Amino acid sequence: MGKAKFGIFGDGKELAQVAMARAFRKGDFRAGYYRDQTFMMALGELTVQQYFAQLYAHTNVEAEPASAGRLMNGHYATRSLNEDGSWKSLTAQYNSAADISPTAAQMPKLLGLAFASKLYRNNKGLKGLTDFSVNGNEVAWGTIGNASTSEGMFFETINAAGVLQVPMVVAVWDDGYGISVPTEFHTTKGSISEALLGFQRTDTVNGVEILRVKGWDYDALVHAFETASRLAREEHVPVLIHVEEMTQPQGHSTSGSHERYKSKERLQWEKDWDCMAKFREHLISSGIATADHLDEIEAEVKGQVKKQKDAAWNEFNEEIKVELDQALSLIRTTAENSTRKISLLQLADDLQKTINPIRKDVVSTVRKCLFLIRSEGDSIKKELKDWYVQIQDVNQGRYNSHLYSQSEFAVQQCKPIPVEINDNSPLVDGREILQAFFDYTLEHNPQFFTLGEDVGKIGDVNQAFAGLQAKFGEWRVMDTSIRECTILGQGIGAALRGLRPMAEIQYLDYLLYGIQLLSDDLATLTYRTKGGQKAPLIVRTRGHRLEGVWHSGSPMGMILGSLRGMIICVPRNMTQAAGMYATLLQSDEPALVIECLNGYRLKEQMPQNIGRYTVPMGIPEILCPGTDLTVVTYGSMCRIVMEAATELAEIGIFLEVIDVQTLLPFDTNGVIGQSIQKTNRVLFADEDVPGGGAAYMMQQVLDLQGAYQFLDAAPQTLSAQAHRPAYSTDGDYFSKPSVEDVVEKAYLIMHESNPKKYPSL
Numbered sequence: 001m002g003k004a005k006f007g008i009f010g011d012g013k014e015l016a017q018v019a020m021a022r023a024f025r026k027g028d029f030r031a032g033y034y035r036d037q038t039f040m041m042a043l044g045e046l047t048v049q050q051y052f053a054q055l056y057a058h059t060n061v062e063a064e065p066a067s068a069g070r071l072m073n074g075h076y077a078t079r080s081l082n083e084d085g086s087w088k089s090l091t092a093q094y095n096s097a098a099d100i101s102p103t104a105a106q107m108p109k110l111l112g113l114a115f116a117s118k119l120y121r122n123n124k125g126l127k128g129l130t131d132f133s134v135n136g137n138e139v140a141w142g143t144i145g146n147a148s149t150s151e152g153m154f155f156e157t158i159n160a161a162g163v164l165q166v167p168m169v170v171a172v173w174d175d176g177y178g179i180s181v182p183t184e185f186h187t188t189k190g191s192i193s194e195a196l197l198g199f200q201r202t203d204t205v206n207g208v209e210i211l212r213v214k215g216w217d218y219d220a221l222v223h224a225f226e227t228a229s230r231l232a233r234e235e236h237v238p239v240l241i242h243v244e245e246m247t248q249p250q251g252h253s254t255s256g257s258h259e260r261y262k263s264k265e266r267l268q269w270e271k272d273w274d275c276m277a278k279f280r281e282h283l284i285s286s287g288i289a290t291a292d293h294l295d296e297i298e299a300e301v302k303g304q305v306k307k308q309k310d311a312a313w314n315e316f317n318e319e320i321k322v323e324l325d326q327a328l329s330l331i332r333t334t335a336e337n338s339t340r341k342i343s344l345l346q347l348a349d350d351l352q353k354t355i356n357p358i359r360k361d362v363v364s365t366v367r368k369c370l371f372l373i374r375s376e377g378d379s380i381k382k383e384l385k386d387w388y389v390q391i392q393d394v395n396q397g398r399y400n401s402h403l404y405s406q407s408e409f410a411v412q413q414c415k416p417i418p419v420e421i422n423d424n425s426p427l428v429d430g431r432e433i434l435q436a437f438f439d440y441t442l443e444h445n446p447q448f449f450t451l452g453e454d455v456g457k458i459g460d461v462n463q464a465f466a467g468l469q470a471k472f473g474e475w476r477v478m479d480t481s482i483r484e485c486t487i488l489g490q491g492i493g494a495a496l497r498g499l500r501p502m503a504e505i506q507y508l509d510y511l512l513y514g515i516q517l518l519s520d521d522l523a524t525l526t527y528r529t530k531g532g533q534k535a536p537l538i539v540r541t542r543g544h545r546l547e548g549v550w551h552s553g554s555p556m557g558m559i560l561g562s563l564r565g566m567i568i569c570v571p572r573n574m575t576q577a578a579g580m581y582a583t584l585l586q587s588d589e590p591a592l593v594i595e596c597l598n599g600y601r602l603k604e605q606m607p608q609n610i611g612r613y614t615v616p617m618g619i620p621e622i623l624c625p626g627t628d629l630t631v632v633t634y635g636s637m638c639r640i641v642m643e644a645a646t647e648l649a650e651i652g653i654f655l656e657v658i659d660v661q662t663l664l665p666f667d668t669n670g671v672i673g674q675s676i677q678k679t680n681r682v683l684f685a686d687e688d689v690p691g692g693g694a695a696y697m698m699q700q701v702l703d704l705q706g707a708y709q710f711l712d713a714a715p716q717t718l719s720a721q722a723h724r725p726a727y728s729t730d731g732d733y734f735s736k737p738s739v740e741d742v743v744e745k746a747y748l749i750m751h752e753s754n755p756k757k758y759p760s761l
């Protein structure tokens with residue numbers, strides 16, 4: 001009837017979900033996909049009315065607690081946080097991590113949710129945190145469709161779970177299809193449990209327990225899920241349950257019928273072997289219920305569902321109706337005094353006639369009206385305009401809030417504590433500053449831990465954690481295999497359960513293996529739950545400049561385009577990096593910190609208050625005051641630009657060099673605009689491709705801050721070449737911006753203003 005745009009349902013997979021719900025305990029977590037309505041309802045974590053509220057995109061958190069209308073139907077989530085952003089007791093409730101649509105992308109965080117139990121059981125420092133775990137007894141339950149098991153993330157997760165021995169149970173809902181494509185196109189040997197047999201644990205060797213069960217066999221399902229629950233909960237053995245012979249009575253979704261791709265025989269088989277039909281037969285044949293009794297229950301339930309559906313629709317509509325009536329009345333009273341009376345009344349009449357009007361109809365009509373009367377006096381426009389401003393504010397809350405934390409734990413709320421450096425502060429390698437910071441933090445923050453490739457025994461490839469595994473143990477400073485995506489997943493899952501992980505990506509160039517997960521899952525988490533969940537993961541990596549195509553990347557434009565919702569820090573040295581980590585650990589926001597790859601051996605003074613001072617987010621630092629040209633930069637480019645500034649000062653050109661420090665948030669106090677007001681010229685310099693990070697900074701300053709009006713010369717960007725950097729020092733010189741590049745570019749901007757004083761080069 002056009003009331004809902006799209007529907008995707010869990011029928012054909014109900015029975016297994018009831019069995020899974022029976023084995024699920026408080027404190028456990030689910031990370032699944034769009035078929036799990038029965039499971040959520042069986043737990044009591046989803047009412048029928050809430051189910052329909054999501055279908056209609058009801059923006060009210062009480063009506064639709066999973067996503068406040070932000071996600072299409074079939075995305076399930078429980079709320080881990082109180083209104084003020086603080087944690088609820090997760091061990092006192094059933095938990096579902098917030099779903100996302102990309103197939104198999106639930107897997108990496110599932111691994112992390114299970115891994116958290118491992119930490120809570122083995123890391124003695126976490127024992128008191130009973131709102132998050134009771135001795136690591138919580139199981140992380142995953143669900144995934146058969147076709148989605150072909151994704152790389154599925155295999156990466158299964159392998160990691162087998163290595164880590166975490167309490168993860170994955171149920172594969174196998175209906176023989178992935179939309180229209182049958183199993184033989186998806187899975188080796190046509191069976192995921194067959195294909196995975198090499199992972200099967202034995203009496204003597206750890207691995208994954210693999211169970212196989214039919215989706216219509218209730219007793220076997222109950223047995224399988226109970227077995228899995230026990231193994232995972234008590235022994236931390238990962239389990240895969242392959243649930244075969246499931247059906248999909250209505251096809252994949254509302255957007256196409258399955259008669260197009262399923263044979264008559266298959267359609268008949270799905271009718272005969274549908275789990276609900278089979279369960280009915282089972283209940284009758286075993287004498288548990290009579291056919292009449294079941295008919296009665298079905299009729300009654302149908303009536304209840306219809307009632308809740310109507311209630312959801314009415315509640316959804318009620319709010320819109322109130323706004324519609326207000327708008328109509330205001331437009332009509334405005335029309336009475338307006339020269340555009342006829343047009344306004346016509347717009348009001350058209351709005352009133354709209355069938356199933358939505359907010360867009362209301363707001364777009366009001367905006368059209370305001371545009372029509374733009375030349376009329378304020379007294380005529382005022383009421384309608386005020387109403388529009390107020391409703392925009394409300395709609396902002398409904399549709400645009402919570403990209404970042406709105407709680408007292410937001411990074412912006414963190415109290416700045418200045419760094420203390422004096423004459424007694426010794427000069428050390430940059431990496432030693434980080435090492436001192438991590439030492440302090442491991443000592444003082446029991447929830448903090450780090451994991452990554454080579455992070456444990458050798459203390460990362462640049463030795464910022466050197467000696468810290470030996471000091472704090474393997475549950476705090478951990479080596480992992482080479483699997484960037486699930487390293488991040490481990491971090492996300494652990495952060496969802498109250499821990500403070502730092503997940504390391506060895507080089508920024510390899511972030512690409514995990515950027516999909518960060519973009520789809522972590523960066524959207526707060527937004528897509530409207531503040532219902534948080535995962536304050538810190539992703540630590542290093543980049544910008546070293547050697548060659550895969551160890552010198554600075555793909556900031558890519559990151560800025562895909563990770564809105566995360567904090568992006570680009571510290572110029574390790575002193576700044578340590579202060580940023582301190583800020584992040586006081587906040588609840590997820591972040592990416594990119595250290596300078598060529599900065600670990602450079603000398604810096606060891607701060608007196610290492611571990612305690614903080615670097616505020618979104619506050620640029622003026623590295624060198626100047627009067628002629630503002631140069632905006634960050635990261636390793638700070639040193640290059642400062643060298644150029646020294647050279648130019650010798651010929652009387654004074655650069656004001658600004659380190660932005662963080663790209664998200666960006667210069668929240670307008671420091672750069674103020675600088676341009678003084679210098680009237682600006683250059684944005686970085687190591688990204690042309691049109692990348694520097695173009696972003698330009699947009700922020702000229703467009704958002706409006707600094708274009710202070711310019712006396714064309715604003716410019718200086719970036720690396722469009723290709724990736726060639727190898728060796730010469731490769732770097734001819735690929736990345738050099739001191740000469742900055743000097744010449746800055747000089748030419750001065751030439752534009754005063755060609756006489758600064759003749760062309």
Ligand SMILES: Cc1ncc(C[n+]2csc(CCOP(=O)(O)OP(=O)(O)O)c2C)c(N)n1
Pocket residue numbers: 035101102103144145146147148149173175177178179252
């Ligand atoms: C990464 C990604 N690719 C494609 C899609 C589109 N898509 C949604 S569901 C689906 C089929 C999934 O089949 P299966 O895993 O067997 O689950 P089922 O729907 O059969 O339960 C596809 C291709 C997607 N959501 N994500």
Ligand SMILES: [Mg+2]
Pocket residue numbers: 145146147173174175176177178179
């Ligand atoms: Mg399928």
